[in-house]
Amino acid sequence: MDLAFEQGRPASIVIAGASRGIGWALVQQLLLRDDVGQIFALARHTPEGGWPDDVRLIPLLGDLTEELVLDTLAASVSGRCDRLDMLINTVGFLHEDQGQQPEKSLRQVSLSALQRSFTINAGIPILLAKAFLPLLRGKHRCVFASLSARVGSIGDNRLGGWYAYRASKAAQNMLMRTFAVEWQRLNRKGVCLLLHPGTTDTELSRPFQANVPEAKLFTADFVAERLLAVIAERGPEDSGQFYAWDGRVIPW
Numbered sequence: 001m002d003l004a005f006e007q008g009r010p011a012s013i014v015i016a017g018a019s020r021g022i023g024w025a026l027v028q029q030l031l032l033r034d035d036v037g038q039i040f041a042l043a044r045h046t047p048e049g050g051w052p053d054d055v056r057l058i059p060l061l062g063d064l065t066e067e068l069v070l071d072t073l074a075a076s077v078s079g080r081c082d083r084l085d086m087l088i089n090t091v092g093f094l095h096e097d098q099g100q101q102p103e104k105s106l107r108q109v110s111l112s113a114l115q116r117s118f119t120i121n122a123g124i125p126i127l128l129a130k131a132f133l134p135l136l137r138g139k140h141r142c143v144f145a146s147l148s149a150r151v152g153s154i155g156d157n158r159l160g161g162w163y164a165y166r167a168s169k170a171a172q173n174m175l176m177r178t179f180a181v182e183w184q185r186l187n188r189k190g191v192c193l194l195l196h197p198g199t200t201d202t203e204l205s206r207p208f209q210a211n212v213p214e215a216k217l218f219t220a221d222f223v224a225e226r227l228l229a230v231i232a233e234r235g236p237e238d239s240g241q242f243y244a245w246d247g248r249v250i251p252w
Helices: 021-030 067-078 111-136 163-186 220-233
Strands: 011-016 036-043 057-061 086-089 142-147 190-196 241-244
Touching: 011 021, 011 111, 021 036, 021 220, 036 067, 057 067, 067 111, 086 111, 111 142, 111 163, 142 163, 142 220, 163 190, 190 220
Parallel strands: 011 036, 011 086, 036 057, 086 142, 142 190, 190 241
Antiparallel strands: none
16 A cells, blocks of 8 residues: 655654554554654553564653653654654553443543543543654655544444543544644644544453454454555545544544
8 A cells, every 4th residue: 555655765653552452563564564664662561572573663662641751752753763754643541450441321420530531542642743743844744643433423422321431532533633733734744634443352342342243343453454544545635534444434
């Protein structure tokens, strides 16, 4: 697929949440490309089995919920390249094994759960944009994509429940849409996308897969391939939009 990286100039890419799930699959697929020069893998932990043995992969560990940590990671990246061609955020939070769970009714809503979900699902994407903005500016094609979720669509909400997760993803959508407007003034070739990966067989969705038809439960590798295909099909005129893994527009 043609990701429209500048010919003759290997691409510089940041993947946030790179150590597992969709982020890990994206790293592995992007490393297969000859037009990728370096991938900065942002993560809290090293993946099981370690990082691939490839000099183009640069792991940078830290807690992305800490703004000062994000600034430090961005400074480390800027010391190795003068611009980014792509940044994909795959960090998200839905539940904990022994802690927060999606709410089934209003009685289960709590301020602490809302704060946790908003910090990770809405805060990290916009703070990534802020920290890396100096590398996103310019006159080159650059993609900033962040994983959202169909349940974050206000227009598509007919089932209710999952208050914190739904609201935090909807908040991310608004923040990214607002960023897209400002970014267009700083890089007219910038493409900001919200992406719904579908139900993917990862730790995030595993407790909620029982009623998912087999054909609708995707592997992380399949999702990574589809998201890169959606990214390849989009240009600056699509910036600030919300797309599913199959390329269809999702209502706000």
